[in-house]
Amino acid sequence: MELLSYILEQAINGLQIGAVYALIALGYTMVYGVLRLINFAHGDIFMFGSFTAYFLISKWHLPIYLVFPITVFATALLGYAVEKIAYKPLRSAPRISLLITAVGVSLFLEYFLSLKGLFGPDYIAFPRPFDVRVFDLKLFSVTNIQLIIFSVTAVSLLLLYLLVYKTRQGRAMRAVSHDPEVAALMGINIDGIISFTFIVGTGLAGIGGILYAFAYPQINVFMGIMPGIKSFIAAVLGGIGLIHGAVVGGIIIGVLEVFVSAFLSSTFRDGVIFIVLLLVLLLRPNGLFGRRIEKL
Amino acid sequence: MRFLREAQRFLFFSALAYVLLKGLFVSGCATDYVQQVIIYSFIVILVSLGLNVIYGYTGQFSLGHAAFYGIGAYASAYFTSALGVTGPFLFLPALLVGGLSAALIGCLIGAPILRLRDDFLAIATLGFGILVRVVLDNSDRLSERLGGARGFLGIPQITNLEWGLIALVFVVLVTRNLIFSRYGLFWQCIKGDELASAACGINTARMKLMAFMYGCFLAGIGGALYAHLYPFLHPSNFDFLKSIDFLIIVIVGGMGSITGTIWAGIIWVAFIEGLRVVLPSQVLELRWVLIPVLLIILMMWKPTGLMAERESKLLGLDKP
Known part of the structure; x- marks a missing residue:
């Protein structure tokens, strides 16, 4: 009984981080869909979202219902600028040049923002705008943070679904x-569609950034690297270019990561994720939901 | 004999560089720090040359080159410290242990993942790099000596100017000869068009694996030299950013150019380490703001690098 509740508790924790991975993975998968580019800078835009929320909450004391739209606007603006300045001139270049540019943009954002006077290189405590409450259900407990993460993610996914499948832009x-x-x-x-995709994808990363900072209230300019890479792996796991694939992949990666930390050792966490990546790439390169067989 | 005759120009310039550097070292003009930086630049060139074979000549994009560098460093350092080697005797086997273990692991990982296309290969090698980092961080569970996340201590400092330069000169010449051999031709064919190469009867899977293993071998040798240059190894020396370093050197120097890699490696080390001497530490952070910007501009302006597919006539690297 105790084991069962422990497993359930860990599953909830996994869902919590998995929901954030899903939000980031959506940006990767949508950008890959339209541009065939692994946008390495996506993790850093996610980081930018956390920092924007930090400034809005701790410096300007804005209420939480204003923090979300402003942060989404800021990250979408950054995503739009990155696409226009760095990726657009390379539209007809080889894909590897574009990939190297993406790596360059990622490094630039990290090191530029870590300068003193901007975000700085240190870890900063993120102030949650609310107190943590734990709701004790019989078998397991849920925190209000987890409920916020689940509901915000669900609403974002619903809006994205409506956008992609019910509007002209989405079509x-x-x-x-x-x-x-x-x-x-x-x-x-x-x-226009590529810019629009960047705006939507980076906006979702902004939401992910806020939620991640709620759950793990320590932020740093380099915090985007690992969640970024893991979310990309989630997108590959679900089938790159597929929206539902990114969501399911993100949740699987999140739950897997938490279970490895809980039952093996947290030091093996990243290792296991990459073994999953290698296995997926070798056994099912189109991902769990991918149908299209791409030739070499 | 023929090998030496064909290489005479390069050997001549290497001997000249050796005399100059040795004079600098002996006369005391170069501090210990500068001496180490100069030897380190040879190692960086050697490892980048490996990546240039994989990416510049064969067109297989790798973001995990530092992992093989790390494998070579740890394997050879384990070899020397376990056997208690302290002098140059048995150092050559130690270098080979580093190179061969990197090549072996390169073979095991390369055989499956080299089937992937460019950006998926990038993410797979990136993943492998992080996996190696995790293994190195936990290496004290395998053997107490490896030190895990605390770092690997007590490695004999054997690498000196002679070892570094001889290894580099030898590797440059072997690489040049390989590139001008039929295998080098196959590799460049695969970079040009993999499908057409396969249609011409080239065993592309085997050739790609061969280039990958050779590149990893060089990374391993470089790692072995690096391990014995400083008395301390830490897993963070072999992370993703280090892979990016080598990639930048290859790209800036030029894809498919040994000369370009040599120049870019020297400039890179001078830039990174030299600015540390010149600039105050507050401004030093600006290096890493500047480097990506230069990289992005280079991608827009000359995506294959400054000396792509050109070699120096002066150094005698332009023909076998």
Whole structure:
């Protein structure tokens, strides 16, 4: 009985971090869908979201319902700027050049923002705008942070679903992701859709950044690296380019990570995730939900 | 004999560099720190050359090169400290242990993942790099001597100017000859068009694996030299950022250019370590703001690097 409640408790913790991974993974998967680019800077935009929320809460004391939209706006603006400045001039370049540029953007954001006077290189305590409460259900307990994370993630996913499947913009995004050239022939403004995808994806990363900082209230300019890489792995696990794949992949990676920490050792956590990545790439390179078989 | 005759120009310039550097070292113009930095630059060039074979010549994008560098460093350091080697005797086997263990692990990991396309290969090698970092951090569970996250202490300092330079010169010449051999031709074919190469009858899987193993071998040798240059190894010396260092050197120097890698390696070490001497520590952080910006500009302006597929005639690297 005790073991069962321990497992359930860990599963809830896994869902908590998995929900954040899912939000970040969506940005990766959507950008990969339209541009065939692993946007390495995505993890740093997520970090930027945490810091924006930190400044809004601790410096300007804004209420939480204002923190979310302003942060999303800020990260989306950064994502838009990155796409316009760094990626757009390379639209016709080889994919590796684009990938190296993405690595460069990621390093630039990290080291530029870690300068003194900007975010600084140190860990900063993130002030939660509310007190932590634990609700004790019979078998397991849930914190209000977890409830906030689950509900915000659910609302974001619902909005994303409506956007992608029920609007003209969403249909254009799916068309570009399916075949950019044919989409262009149908009169879709490819550059506009790519920018729009960046805005949506980085906005979701901003939400992820706030939620992550609620759950783990220590922020740092380099905090985006590992969640970024793990979320990308989540996107690959679910099938890159697929929205539901990113969500399921994120949750699987989150739960797996927490279980490895709980039952093996937290030092093996990152190792196990990468073994999963290697296995997925070798056994099922199109991911759990991927159908399209891409040739070499 | 033929090997020496073909290499005479490069050997001549290497001997010249040796005399100059030795004079600098003996006369005391160079402090211990500067001496170490100069030897370190040879190691960096050697390891980058390995990555250039993998990425610049064969077109297989790797973001985990530092992992093989680390494997070579730990393997050879374990070898020397377990056997109690303190002098140059048995150092050559130690270098080979480093190189071969990196090549062996490169073979095991490369055989499955080299099937992947460019950006998936990047993420797989990145993942492998982080996996190696985790293993090194926990290496004290395997053997107390390896030290795990505390770092590997008590490695004999054997690497000196002679070892570094001889290893580098030998590796440069072997690499040049390999590149101009039929295998080098196969590798460059695969970079140009993998499908067409396969259609021409090139065993692409085998050739890619061969290039990858050779590159890892060089990384391992470089790691072995590095391990015996400083008395202390730490897993953080072999993380993702280190892989990026080597990648930047290859890209800046030029894909598929040994000369470019040599120049870029020297400039890189001079830039990173030299600015440490010149600039005050507050401004030092700006290095890493500047480097990515330069990298992005380079990608827009000359995506294959400054000396792509060109070699120096003066050094005699332009023909076998």
